[in-house]
Amino acid sequence: MRLAIIADIHSNLEALESVLAQIRREGAEAVLNLGDLVGYNASPLECLGLLKGEEVWNLAGNHDLALLEPERAASFNIIAHQALMWAIQQMQPEHLEFLRTLPLTREVAGGFLACHGTPTSTDTYIAYHFQGKRVFSHLLSRSHLRICFFGHTHRRALWYRDIRGKVALLEISQPQITLEPEGHYLINPGSVGQPRDGNPQAAYAIFDDEESTIHFKSAPYDIAAAQRRILAAGLPPFLAERLALGK
Numbered sequence: 591m592r593l594a595i596i597a598d599i600h601s602n603l604e605a606l607e608s609v610l611a612q613i614r615r616e617g618a619e620a621v622l623n624l625g626d627l628v629g630y631n632a633s634p635l636e637c638l639g640l641l642k643g644e645e646v647w648n649l650a651g652n653h654d655l656a657l658l659e660p661e662r663a664a665s666f667n668i669i670a671h672q673a674l675m676w677a678i679q680q681m682q683p684e685h686l687e688f689l690r691t692l693p694l695t696r697e698v699a700g701g702f703l704a705c706h707g708t709p710t711s712t713d714t715y716i717a718y719h720f721q722g723k724r725v726f727s728h729l730l731s732r733s734h735l736r737i738c739f740f741g742h743t744h745r746r747a748l749w750y751r752d753i754r755g756k757v758a759l760l761e762i763s764q765p766q767i768t769l770e771p772e773g774h775y776l777i778n779p780g781s782v783g784q785p786r787d788g789n790p791q792a793a794y795a796i797f798d799d800e801e802s803t804i805h806f807k808s809a810p811y812d813i814a815a816a817q818r819r820i821l822a823a824g825l826p827p828f829l830a831e832r833l834a835l836g837k
């Protein structure tokens with residue numbers, strides 16, 4: 591199965607449309623969305639409408655949960671908090687109902703797990719070695735699971751645990767990487783709607799379980815149009831500026 595992995599769309603309609611169009615052209619059989627459908631950018635209703643209508647396996651992220659329970663946003667930075675409060679004002683009952691249906695994790699046939707932050711927390715990052723090791727321990731405690739897809743950091747990442755138990759954050763030096771059949775992996779496709787690894791294009795990945803490959807991809811999109819929407823909505827201008835920088 592060719593599975594498209596997307597994450598951290600954050601209400602960026604232009605980026606989402608571009609990625610979905612590219613995925614369609616590439617012939618992926620299913621789309622797995624690792625959460626944070628809303629927050630930061632200015633098209634929450636349009637993105638939710640699109641994701642609800644498409645055949646997408648959506649998960650909840652910390653921004654989605656905070657939209658449903660605003661007290662969860664108390665730890666957000668001021669700009670993220672402002673954008674979330676704006677998004678809450680836009681919601682209609684059907685959008686809230688849709689967000690309430692989203693699961694926190696999902697097991698995909700063949701031994702793959704999907705989550706937003708980690709399998710046990712939407713708010714926790716996998717950024718440091720000890721965090722990667724902790725999630726590998728979780729995978730190993732459920733012996734049929736070999737790969738965990740995650741988001742939340744807005745940065746592409748490929749963590750590897752070899753058969754000796756050594757854990758490393760691999761350098762993504764080429765877009766397509768063949769996975770070792772005996773190894774365990776934690777894979778972050780990057781962010782569709784607010785990438786933070788210096789490349790402003792919308793990031794996603796294609797996983798092929800028969801070939802055992804992960805292909806990190808980017809889709810160009812109309813960043814200026816997304817920026818105009820942010821400014822027209824009265825959201826903090828920094829949210830528009832950062833899209834052009836990929837930060």
Ligand SMILES: [Fe+2]
Nearest residue numbers: 598626651742
């Ligand atoms: Fe996010």
